[in-house]
Amino acid sequence: MSLTVLMNAGPWLSVPPPGYGGIENVIATLVPELRRLGVRVVLASVDSSTLPVDEKFSVFPDGQFHALQRPYNQVCGISQAHLNGVVRALHSRDDIDLVHDHVEAVGLATLAAMGPDAPPALHTLHWDLAKHPALYGNVDGGDRVRVNGVSASQLARAPRALREHSVGHVHLSTPLAVDADRRPRAEKGDYLIILGRINPGKGQDVGARLARRVGVPLVLAGPVGPYHRPEDLAAAGDEARQNPDVRFFYDEVAPHVDGDLVRWVGTVAGQERDDLLAGARASLFPLRWEEPGGTAVVESLALGTPVVATARGCLPELIEHGRTGLLTTDEEELGDLLLAAGLLDPDECRREAAVRFTPAVMAEKYVGLYERVRQLAAAP
Numbered sequence: 001m002s003l004t005v006l007m008n009a010g011p012w013l014s015v016p017p018p019g020y021g022g023i024e025n026v027i028a029t030l031v032p033e034l035r036r037l038g039v040r041v042v043l044a045s046v047d048s049s050t051l052p053v054d055e056k057f058s059v060f061p062d063g064q065f066h067a068l069q070r071p072y073n074q075v076c077g078i079s080q081a082h083l084n085g086v087v088r089a090l091h092s093r094d095d096i097d098l099v100h101d102h103v104e105a106v107g108l109a110t111l112a113a114m115g116p117d118a119p120p121a122l123h124t125l126h127w128d129l130a131k132h133p134a135l136y137g138n139v140d141g142g143d144r145v146r147v148n149g150v151s152a153s154q155l156a157r158a159p160r161a162l163r164e165h166s167v168g169h170v171h172l173s174t175p176l177a178v179d180a181d182r183r184p185r186a187e188k189g190d191y192l193i194i195l196g197r198i199n200p201g202k203g204q205d206v207g208a209r210l211a212r213r214v215g216v217p218l219v220l221a222g223p224v225g226p227y228h229r230p231e232d233l234a235a236a237g238d239e240a241r242q243n244p245d246v247r248f249f250y251d252e253v254a255p256h257v258d259g260d261l262v263r264w265v266g267t268v269a270g271q272e273r274d275d276l277l278a279g280a281r282a283s284l285f286p287l288r289w290e291e292p293g294g295t296a297v298v299e300s301l302a303l304g305t306p307v308v309a310t311a312r313g314c315l316p317e318l319i320e321h322g323r324t325g326l327l328t329t330d331e332e333e334l335g336d337l338l339l340a341a342g343l344l345d346p347d348e349c350r351r352e353a354a355v356r357f358t359p360a361v362m363a364e365k366y367v368g369l370y371e372r373v374r375q376l377a378a379a380p
């Protein structure tokens with residue numbers, strides 16, 4: 001296939017990400033498979049990205065994740081500087097057949113504003129849009145800019161204008177599903193894990209409280225705001241509390257963290273992350289938001305760890321209750337389900353992931369979407 005795609009990963013983290021990074025993990029999974037299918041990939045990211053691509057360019061030397069807690073206008077300034085680089089690149093060459101953009105509303109708005117000079121674009125939605133309706137406002141890229149979501153539930157909650165421009169949904173996938181070098185070495189241990197940003201939507205406070213109630217050890221892994229290690233957060237002092245996730249951690253989660261039954265280990269990465277996830281009796285997602293895609297959910301299945309979760313967002317699409325996990329709408333019932341998770345079969349989880357959530361499946365679906373977006377843009 002002769003298709004050149006400009007993959008816009010944004011300025012926040014390198015690709016693959018050093019640890020945490022849902023969007024960047026999706027891109028790192030997708031791109032090698034696209035290239036295997038013959039797609040040329042030009043990556044717009046940061047200089048420190050190491051993902052093999054045909055060409056890359058960047059505005060920033062490394063990921064600007066640490067700046068996300070600065071005032072809103074500064075955060076937008078970083079996004080816009082990166083996107084100006086993308087726009088300059090698109091104006092200076094005519095070999096890009098399609099832009100695949102992952103940079104929230106700003107990316108979509110920028111592509112829409114370029115008008116017919118820009119190649120057709122597919123913008124992948126990564127957020128719960130009902131929660132941020134203003135984010136996408138009235139952005140309308142006409143027939144040239146289309147959107148896709150990462151789950152049916154996410155698209156159903158999207159503003160109408162976006163739904164009218166959508167071309168379908170593709171579930172997130174994971175490198176863990178097929179990469180034989182990254183198979184876990186861990187035996188199953190007697191603990192639960194919540195892998196993800198520490199954030200009210202991810203519900204670590206609920207998980208920590210329930211784990212203590214039923215007496216099962218719980219590991220919380222993930223960054224608190226921009227802080228990856230407990231010692232970095234401690235060293236940041238009171239100023240760190242400006243970040244809402246830091247406040248959430250101190251006020252709602254930390255009171256349950258006793259360092260024994262419930263531990264926060266900070267961000268985990270690479271083999272350490274895979275082993276921790278694979279060794280858990282179950283992964284817990286006590287959600288308070290409509291999880292739009294859930295990379296960590298799929299990674300958990302791929303590593304043979306059943307999922308116990310609130311039945312919200314994409315979870316009912318990803319998890320089959322009673323086979324690959326246990327779902328409930330009742331927060332208190334989650335505690336009982338934690339005890340039952342050991343009865344589920346890890347091999348069923350792996351089998352499910354190996355069929356439904358492989359990088360090859362995701363890449364094929366995206367190539368189909370690219371074709372559709374180009375046809376729609378070319379139609380009179």
Ligand code: UDP
Pocket residue numbers: 019020021022023025195196197221222223266267268269270273293294295296297299
């Ligand atoms: N992650 C990680 N280390 C951590 C916490 C998270 O590598 O300590 C990764 C996780 O494996 C997943 C991604 O960060 O690939 C989070 O993506 P997800 O879609 O689950 O959550 P969100 O994008 O909402 O933060």
